[in-house]
Amino acid sequence: MAVIHELSSHLADLIAAGEVVERPASVAKELVENAIDAGATRITVEIENGGVTYLRIADDGCGIAPEDAPVAFRRHATSKLRTEEDLAAIGTLGFRGEALAAIASVSRIDLLTKQRGVLAGTHLHLEAGQITEQEEAGCPEGTTIVIRDLFFNTPARMKFLKKDFTEAGYVMGVVQHAALSHPEIAFTLIRDGKQVFATAGNGNLMTPVFGVFGRELTEVMLEIEPFERGGVRVWGYITKPHSPRPNRSMQHFFVNNRYIKSKVMQAALEEAYRNKIITGKYPCCALFLSLPLHMVDVNVHPAKTEVKFAQEKQIFEAVYIACKNTLEMDDNIPEIREKPAPTAKEDNLTENQQRMTAAPPVPAPEPAVRQPVPAALPARPAAAYRQPYIDADDFDDGVPAAAIRQAMPAIERGESALHHLTHIPPQAAAPEAEDVPEAPAPVPAAPIANPADGGGAAVASADEPFAPAARVLGEAFHTYIIAEDADGLLLIDKHAAHERMIFNRLRQTEQLPVQQLLAPVVAELHAAQAGAVQEHIEEVRAAGFDIEPFGADSFAVRAAPSYLDSADIPGTLAEIAEKLLTSRAPVTDRLDDLIHMVACKAAIKAGSHSSMAELQSVCDRVLGDPEVTCCPHGRPVTVRLTRYELDKLFKRVNQ
Ligand code: ADP
Ligand code: MG
Numbered sequence: 001m002a003v004i005h006e007l008s009s010h011l012a013d014l015i016a017a018g019e020v021v022e023r024p025a026s027v028a029k030e031l032v033e034n035a036i037d038a039g040a041t042r043i044t045v046e047i048e049n050g051g052v053t054y055l056r057i058a059d060d061g062c063g064i065a066p067e068d069a070p071v072a073f074r075r076h077a078t079s080k081l082r083t084e085e086d087l088a089a090i091g092t093l094g095f096r097g098e099a100l101a102a103i104a105s106v107s108r109i110d111l112l113t114k115q116r117g118v119l120a121g122t123h124l125h126l127e128a129g130q131i132t133e134q135e136e137a138g139c140p141e142g143t144t145i146v147i148r149d150l151f152f153n154t155p156a157r158m159k160f161l162k163k164d165f166t167e168a169g170y171v172m173g174v175v176q177h178a179a180l181s182h183p184e185i186a187f188t189l190i191r192d193g194k195q196v197f198a199t200a201g202n203g204n205l206m207t208p209v210f211g212v213f214g215r216e217l218t219e220v221m222l223e224i225e226p227f228e229r230g231g232v233r234v235w236g237y238i239t240k241p242h243s244p245r246p247n248r249s250m251q252h253f254f255v256n257n258r259y260i261k262s263k264v265m266q267a268a269l270e271e272a273y274r275n276k277i278i279t280g281k282y283p284c285c286a287l288f289l290s291l292p293l294h295m296v297d298v299n300v301h302p303a304k305t306e307v308k309f310a311q312e313k314q315i316f317e318a319v320y321i322a323c324k325n326t327l328e329m330d331d332n333i334p335e336i337r338e339k340p341a342p343t344a345k346e347d348n349l350t351e352n353q354q355r356m357t358a359a360p361p362v363p364a365p366e367p368a369v370r371q372p373v374p375a376a377l378p379a380r381p382a383a384a385y386r387q388p389y390i391d392a393d394d395f396d397d398g399v400p401a402a403a404i405r406q407a408m409p410a411i412e413r414g415e416s417a418l419h420h421l422t423h424i425p426p427q428a429a430a431p432e433a434e435d436v437p438e439a440p441a442p443v444p445a446a447p448i449a450n451p452a453d454g455g456g457a458a459v460a461s462a463d464e465p466f467a468p469a470a471r472v473l474g475e476a477f478h479t480y481i482i483a484e485d486a487d488g489l490l491l492i493d494k495h496a497a498h499e500r501m502i503f504n505r506l507r508q509t510e511q512l513p514v515q516q517l518l519a520p521v522v523a524e525l526h527a528a529q530a531g532a533v534q535e536h537i538e539e540v541r542a543a544g545f546d547i548e549p550f551g552a553d554s555f556a557v558r559a560a561p562s563y564l565d566s567a568d569i570p571g572t573l574a575e576i577a578e579k580l581l582t583s584r585a586p587v588t589d590r591l592d593d594l595i596h597m598v599a600c601k602a603a604i605k606a607g608s609h610s611s612m613a614e615l616q617s618v619c620d621r622v623l624g625d626p627e628v629t630c631c632p633h634g635r636p637v638t639v640r641l642t643r644y645e646l647d648k649l650f651k652r653v654n655q
Helices: 009-020 024-037 099-105 164-181 206-219 263-272 312-328 351-356 401-412 417-422 494-508 527-535 537-542 566-582 587-602 612-624 643-649
Strands: 042-048 054-059 108-114 121-127 130-137 142-148 186-191 194-198 221-223 227-229 232-239 251-255 258-260 285-290 471-476 480-485 488-493 514-524 546-549 554-561 638-642
Touching: 009 099, 024 042, 024 054, 024 099, 024 142, 024 164, 042 164, 164 186, 164 194, 164 206, 164 251, 164 258, 206 221, 206 285, 221 312, 227 312, 232 312, 251 263, 263 285, 263 312, 285 312, 471 612, 480 494, 480 612, 488 494, 488 612, 488 643, 494 587, 494 612, 514 546, 514 566, 527 537, 527 554, 527 566, 537 546, 537 566, 537 587, 554 566, 566 587, 638 643
Parallel strands: 042 186, 251 285
Antiparallel strands: 042 054, 054 142, 108 121, 108 142, 121 130, 186 194, 221 232, 227 232, 232 285, 251 258, 471 480, 480 488, 488 638, 514 554, 546 554
């Protein structure tokens, strides 16, 4: 007896529904996408009980012809795709012709639709995928679909649903992503009779950004420096590094106006924040990428939330360069603000709840005035330990590779390569003479007034009168430098600042500055530590330690990074060994970590005494070097209390 037979179309729809329709939010997503594809300018989503019992989506799009309406609910019925070639260049959000059939198979549906300029519309009623009513109807132009009792005929699926409030939150996510990707469409979300989210549809991306991220995050957002190369364009908003989040829930990525999850874009974004953000914290973004349709395959995921890029490296570079350039143009100094006390009501709400109840967006704030690109571009990581992502081969005609990398960000922005390369001294990245101490004796921990240990951009030359950017008033707790400038007070963490200066100095040089020791220092390690150092001995050497095994678990150190006090060498090596034992990071990242450790050990300690001259020197260099805005772990170096905020605190001004 034959045991193989074709599934009934109803059963096939139910199976397809399992992939596409997971919860009310997936229904909302498919129907909102249909409305967008229909050219709507207004889309309203209304839900009750998290969308489980009632979900209505109304649009003012092109509508569906009476004869097409029943067809739309058949499996593989679509108006968006005809030939195999169409599949290689999908410009609509939908294309499989599955969604309406799948949703209809697990719910009760009413469809009301009328094409533009046509007299009569159509009403259809469906129960579990079967059309039970079809009639002419008077209705506005566009399409309204009401989904009732989702999963009424598949009780097993109901069990997987979460509380109504959580399901409503997922629907909110869908509407927010749609609003971000289509600022030209006015979106409204109504939950249990109350409007909880709305955008104006005025085309200004800032409006949905404000609605989605809220006031506090929007205030610390930077508009991405527009970037375009090879048909790939990047734009959007990212947050300043000093306001990170504990998770990635506020990272939103879009490709060709489709919300997607992308490991490549996420990695590129986070790489741009490397050494700027506290470890274990994450930036927020609404990051948009557009590229020619043939360079991306959107047909790789049932819910179309993942895509495949033909050229992942190119995508990574575009996102990385755009974000990196944006961050480099910002001073990243957090401002102290008087926080409005939360009302008792707000206090009890979770963040998501607060967003759900957020007021409609206010007009976009004026974009912040941008500083011009600093003339001396911050150096890229040294080739010794990080391969540049930016392919510099095209420009390599006798100009030092490091100089090319240094000029790369500006070149990427379309500025003249020649200009930047001729303005960078050929030896820019080579260690400077002052990095190598003349006397062979080890120097003590670098004194902070030593010009060798920082960027030194603000250090005046002998014949130029030097006006400090800020006047140091003193220090608090032997830890925080207090300075004033025209705009207000600056608080500088002296250890973090000094650590960053040394770190930058170390990783900017092609060869790390090393000091020969008069007599070798012997570092005794535990067996496991010694094993790790032995295994990674080339990395340890690349970090500036000239070491050889010396007896059982000991190493003789003949030379060490210049900034390190010889007394700190054994301890630093032990820490490096521990790091090597536990770290699973790739070699390039590990070397960064080793340099962190050296910088941290060599930097002036919080709590130690410093002279006013030393404090002024740190302050000058912090303010003169845009790269010294946070310590290598991402903690801020400088915090600003503006004159205005001070005046507000003392009630000298009215708000
Ligand atoms: P797909 O979007 O993949 O084409 P769907 O099952 O979601 O498949 O929709 C089937 C068809 O129904 C669409 O191709 C479109 O022609 C029509 N349709 C669905 N929703 C709308 C809408 N809101 N406005 C106009 N046409 C719609
Ligand atoms: Mg669709």
